Amino acid sequence: MNFKKIASALLALGIFTISQTVFAQDEIDKKVDSVLSKMTLAEKVGQMNQYNGDWEATGPVTKDVGNKLDEIKQGRVGAVLNIMGSAHTKMFQDAAMQSRMKIPLLFGQDVIHGYRITFPIPLAEAASWDPDAIERAERIAATEASASGINWTFAPMVDIARDPRWGRVMEGSGEDPYLGSLIAAARVRGFQGRGLGSIDAVMACAKHFAAYGAAVGGRDYNSVDMSLHQLWEVYLPPFKAAEEAGAATFMNSFNDLNGTPATGNKYLQRDVLKGKWNFKGFVVSDWGSIGEMIPHGYAKDNAEAALFAVTAGNDMDMESRSYIGNLEKLVNDGKVPMSMVDESVKRILRKKFEMGLFDDPYRFINASREKSMLNRPESREEAREIARKSVVLLKNDKQLLPLSRQLKTVALIGPLAKAKKEQKGFWSLDIDPNEDIQSVMEAMEKAAPMTKFLYSYGCNIDDQTKSGFADAVETAKKADVVVMAMGEAPDMTGEAKSKANIHLPGVQEDLIKAVVETGKPVVVLLMAGRPMIFNWTADNAQSILYTWWLGSLGGGAIADVLYGDYNPSGKLPITFPRTEGQIPIYYNHFNTGRPGVSDKDVFYKSAYIDLPNSPRYAFGYGLSYTTFQYTDDDAFYSKAQIKDNETLKISLTIKNTGQYAGEETVQLYIRDLVSQPLRPVKELKDFKKVFLQPGESKKVTFTIDRNMLYFYNDNLEYVTQPGDFQVMIGSASDDIRLHRTFELTN
Numbered sequence: 042m043n044f045k046k047i048a049s050a051l052l053a054l055g056i057f058t059i060s061q062t063v064f065a066q067d068e069i070d071k072k073v074d075s076v077l078s079k080m081t082l083a084e085k086v087g088q089m090n091q092y093n094g095d096w097e098a099t100g101p102v103t104k105d106v107g108n109k110l111d112e113i114k115q116g117r118v119g120a121v122l123n124i125m126g127s128a129h130t131k132m133f134q135d136a137a138m139q140s141r142m143k144i145p146l147l148f149g150q151d152v153i154h155g156y157r158i159t160f161p162i163p164l165a166e167a168a169s170w171d172p173d174a175i176e177r178a179e180r181i182a183a184t185e186a187s188a189s190g191i192n193w194t195f196a197p198m199v200d201i202a203r204d205p206r207w208g209r210v211m212e213g214s215g216e217d218p219y220l221g222s223l224i225a226a227a228r229v230r231g232f233q234g235r236g237l238g239s240i241d242a243v244m245a246c247a248k249h250f251a252a253y254g255a256a257v258g259g260r261d262y263n264s265v266d267m268s269l270h271q272l273w274e275v276y277l278p279p280f281k282a283a284e285e286a287g288a289a290t291f292m293n294s295f296n297d298l299n300g301t302p303a304t305g306n307k308y309l310q311r312d313v314l315k316g317k318w319n320f321k322g323f324v325v326s327d328w329g330s331i332g333e334m335i336p337h338g339y340a341k342d343n344a345e346a347a348l349f350a351v352t353a354g355n356d357m358d359m360e361s362r363s364y365i366g367n368l369e370k371l372v373n374d375g376k377v378p379m380s381m382v383d384e385s386v387k388r389i390l391r392k393k394f395e396m397g398l399f400d401d402p403y404r405f406i407n408a409s410r411e412k413s414m415l416n417r418p419e420s421r422e423e424a425r426e427i428a429r430k431s432v433v434l435l436k437n438d439k440q441l442l443p444l445s446r447q448l449k450t451v452a453l454i455g456p457l458a459k460a461k462k463e464q465k466g467f468w469s470l471d472i473d474p475n476e477d478i479q480s481v482m483e484a485m486e487k488a489a490p491m492t493k494f495l496y497s498y499g500c501n502i503d504d505q506t507k508s509g510f511a512d513a514v515e516t517a518k519k520a521d522v523v524v525m526a527m528g529e530a531p532d533m534t535g536e537a538k539s540k541a542n543i544h545l546p547g548v549q550e551d552l553i554k555a556v557v558e559t560g561k562p563v564v565v566l567l568m569a570g571r572p573m574i575f576n577w578t579a580d581n582a583q584s585i586l587y588t589w590w591l592g593s594l595g596g597g598a599i600a601d602v603l604y605g606d607y608n609p610s611g612k613l614p615i616t617f618p619r620t621e622g623q624i625p626i627y628y629n630h631f632n633t634g635r636p637g638v639s640d641k642d643v644f645y646k647s648a649y650i651d652l653p654n655s656p657r658y659a660f661g662y663g664l665s666y667t668t669f670q671y672t673d674d675d676a677f678y679s680k681a682q683i684k685d686n687e688t689l690k691i692s693l694t695i696k697n698t699g700q701y702a703g704e705e706t707v708q709l710y711i712r713d714l715v716s717q718p719l720r721p722v723k724e725l726k727d728f729k730k731v732f733l734q735p736g737e738s739k740k741v742t743f744t745i746d747r748n749m750l751y752f753y754n755d756n757l758e759y760v761t762q763p764g765d766f767q768v769m770i771g772s773a774s775d776d777i778r779l780h781r782t783f784e785l786t787n
């Protein structure tokens with residue numbers, strides 16, 4: 042066995058990665074050049090072409106498709122999507138191996154929150170504020186997907202979203218650039234594991250580049266109009282973090298940005314991503330987004346759309362057929378230089394080499410591995426753990442929660458009490474159609490065998506009728522405690538699922554009223570993919586847990602929280618508005634010239650006359666079954682200074698003053714008090730998780746350094762400005778327990 046074979050054998054076992062070993066970058070570049078030199082123009086264009094598979098569509102289906110397997114055999118396809126499982130991927134890879142150049146296919150898939158095991162939706166996971174746990178979740182998703190022939194996921198979605206009407210808010214990490222960046226990097230690390238070339242790594246794809254989450258009115262696919270300053274400060278940081286973490290690919294987006302569709306946007310793709318950030322991977326279009334430049338009114342036909350996209354730096358065409366139909370002619374007519382096509386093909390081939398696909402096109406296609414890697418017990422444990430961490434306790438009057446296992450009778454009411462598959466939420470895969478998922482009711486029955494459980498559905502999610510209310514009320518009256526499982530349907534958030542009305546749907550809030558009016562203690566579980574509006578419930582229900590969609594292990598995780606086997610620790614990654622009219626509402630806004638302190642300051646509040654200025658629940662908010670006391674470790678506030686590369690340490694003591702062991706997420710925000718241009722009233726810059734037994738105290742120390750103080754000036758230079766800064770440390774963005782100021786000097 043020669044060295045290369047030994048290395049390949051070790052690689053197959055996942056012992057070390059290609060990038061660390063024999064296949065150094067320059068060697069890969071030589072191989073790429075060698076393959077490229079043998080390719081015809083048509084074959085090069087083929088590498089830049091991606092087709093949807095034959096059994097599932099996640100976008101509008103292209104008309105007039107030929108036989109895809111034949112096209113693959115002709116070398117006209119470089120990647121496919123929505124082809125899963127070892128048998129199915131093998132069939133397609135066999136076709137690629139019959140092409141003249143035998144270039145292996147990439148198999149892309151939306152592995153958004155798990156593959157066989159569905160993890161909580163990404164927004165829920167973000168509520169854990171636990172990048173390590175999120176990385177482990179993506180590691181499992183990648184291990185499962187890669188064992189099923191997938192080598193490329195269209196994730197992470199790292200779009201900042203400040204508008205809960207937008208259906209895709211469920212797919213990202215919420216509104217904050219700092220938290221969003223940490224999670225973006227964690228997801229990339231999780232997907233790519235020990236590096237491309239490991240048998241259990243899939244290529245990550247940071248999407249949607251860029252600013253897709255800022256669609257006007259929260260309407261999916263809509264225009265985005267924003268200053269470059271806001272783009273760089275708020276929307277680009279998670280992309281930068283994903284790139285720095287090594288994301289192999291990027292996907293552009295459907296929206297136009299200031300009048301230029303992102304797919305045809307040279308500034309974003311060539312100048313920023315491939316230029317300033319020196320990104321070495323490749324860019325894929327979103328589904329049909331090259332062709333969509335025609336209805337946008339940007340390109341007159343498919344040929345012009347292809348010309349604009351390739352010129353702007355879009356390397357691969359997902360399902361527009363604009364490249365396969367036009368690129369060859371564009372090159373032959375001298376409109377697109379061959380070097381431009383070569384550059385895109387090199388980027389794509391390089392990744393195929395790095396993935397080890399040229400050594401073994403079937404390395405991810407292995408039926409026995411597939412069987413052994415999916416749905417492993419330890420992976421399910423991890424999924425349950427992160428599901429528990431994702432739950433946010435919004436209210437817990439008179440410590441109704443956790444529930445006692447000694448309760449005689451509990452009534453479960455609501456349209457989601459018996460929900461099973463629904464808990465997987467949008468963008469989940471149905472790998473095992475017989476997947477056995479526990480409903481909340483089943484999980485509670487298992488957790489509390491001494492308790493008698495009663496059930497009444499009350500109403501369906503979207504019902505306008507109250508015909509089920511009487512039975513629900515009668516059922517509630519027979520119980521010691523009522524648990525109501527309410528919320529959205531899983532397909533009410535996700536792609537193309539924007540809503541103008543994000544109130545708890547149908548008559549559900551009326552049902553909550555009817556049940557609360559019985560006088561019984563009521564716990565409301567809210568399952569949804571976005572922040573919903575539920576003011577009456579927020580004011581009147583005794584306890585509220587926001588559970589989002591928690592995935593395959595959701596039922597058990599909710600029971601763990603209800604019975605106190607897990608003390609909730611989630612914090613909101615996105616602001617919850619009081620009503621739709623407040624949107625967009627986010628914590629890191631600028632002050633106006635008339636900020637006001639009270640809602641009575643008519644001319645000084647820059648808000649609505651019919652609403653308080655504050656949100657319903659602020660970014661960073663989330664309760665625990667226990668309470669935490671914050672004590673400043675210094676006897677007085679001192680005004681400190683930071684010079685050059687000095688750091689400033691701030692310490693405080695956190696004490697668990699309640700009855701339960703629990704974890705607090707201590708959040709550090711900074712405000713630049715005077716600056717040009719303006720800086721937000723607060724920005725999250727760090728946080729620490731502290732786990733404490735009842736009565737226990739721990740010292741928490743934050744280190745402030747100059748890196749936390751950079752921002753983009755009017756010329757988009759990344760700078761610091763000397764002056765005074767305020768530090769705010771607390772339990773939520775609106776619950777600050779400790780203030781400090783310091784001065785940055787030059």
Ligand code: NOJ
Nearest residue numbers: 099100151195248327328
């Ligand atoms: C369109 C979505 O915008 C994108 O996120 C997804 O990856 C593709 N469809 C493929 O399904």
